[in-house]
Amino acid sequence: ARQAREDHWTHEDFLQEVLATEITSREVSAVRHRLREARFPETKTLDTFDFKAVDGVDAALVAALARGEWISKAENVILAGPIGTGKTHLAIALGVEATRQRRRVAFWRVADLVRVLVEARDTRDLTRLHRRLERMDLVVLDELGFVPFDRTAGGLLFNLVTERYEKRSILVTTNLAFSEWPKVFGGDEKLTAALLDRLADHATVITTKGKSYRL
Ligand code: ADP
Ligand code: MG
Numbered sequence: 001a002r003q004a005r006e007d008h009w010t011h012e013d014f015l016q017e018v019l020a021t022e023i024t025s026r027e028v029s030a031v032r033h034r035l036r037e038a039r040f041p042e043t044k045t046l047d048t049f050d051f052k053a054v055d056g057v058d059a060a061l062v063a064a065l066a067r068g069e070w071i072s073k074a075e076n077v078i079l080a081g082p083i084g085t086g087k088t089h090l091a092i093a094l095g096v097e098a099t100r101q102r103r104r105v106a107f108w109r110v111a112d113l114v115r116v117l118v119e120a121r122d123t124r125d126l127t128r129l130h131r132r133l134e135r136m137d138l139v140v141l142d143e144l145g146f147v148p149f150d151r152t153a154g155g156l157l158f159n160l161v162t163e164r165y166e167k168r169s170i171l172v173t174t175n176l177a178f179s180e181w182p183k184v185f186g187g188d189e190k191l192t193a194a195l196l197d198r199l200a201d202h203a204t205v206i207t208t209k210g211k212s213y214r215l
Pocket of ligand 1 (some may be wrong): 048049050052053063083084085086214
């Protein structure tokens with residue numbers, strides 16, 4: 001207000017300046033809110049990812065995914081590869097980019113989500129949990145394959161994937177080859193095939209290779 005007075009702004013200029021400032025501040029807090037809502041385990045971004053340090057990851061492809069159109073189209077991303085090759089880093093980084101576009105993201109380690117799904121079923125809270133997840137533009141499922149689950153749990157995860165199919169996006173990271181997925185789903189080949197079918201139908205698959213970055 002002082003600046004406006006001293007520089008003799010018109011009322012219109014003053015109003016425009018006030019509204020523009022308000023819009024910027026709302027955008028910043030919306031993004032901050034999205035970021036908090038996503039519950040990333042740590043902050044990883046694309047600018048700290050060294051594409052030269054890992055085989056199989058095409059920088060141009062990742063840059064295209066960072067623009068987020070795949071999320072608008074309810075497509076999926078699968079990041080597969082050995083431990084320590086940057087899958088979680090990329091998953092978080094793509095999730096962070098999505099929140100910057102004001103998209104709603106939820107990050108889950110698969111084992112945690114499966115546990116919460118089972119708990120929700122036991123307490124008859126499954127519908128509410130599903131509705132909450134439905135509102136997310138992107139659900140990140142990190143570390144499929146580390147912890148196998150029984151058929152009930154596999155079925156609950158299957159339902160989630162089916163619900164999102166062609167409606168909302170999923171990003172999966174896994175240390176398993178597709179042929180090994182039934183092992184995680186209690187040996188249920190049929191269920192796994194149906195789940196993979198839906199997941200991979202409109203999906204970008206990135207296979208990371210090489211030694212662990214940590215080592
Ligand atoms: P994964 O999920 O495949 O097991 P992570 O994404 O957790 O591997 O990577 C392990 C650690 O190494 C993380 O701290 C990650 O930030 C880092 N890292 C992995 N690959 C790269 C890379 N290409 N450039 C920079 N940091 C990397
Ligand atoms: Mg990981």
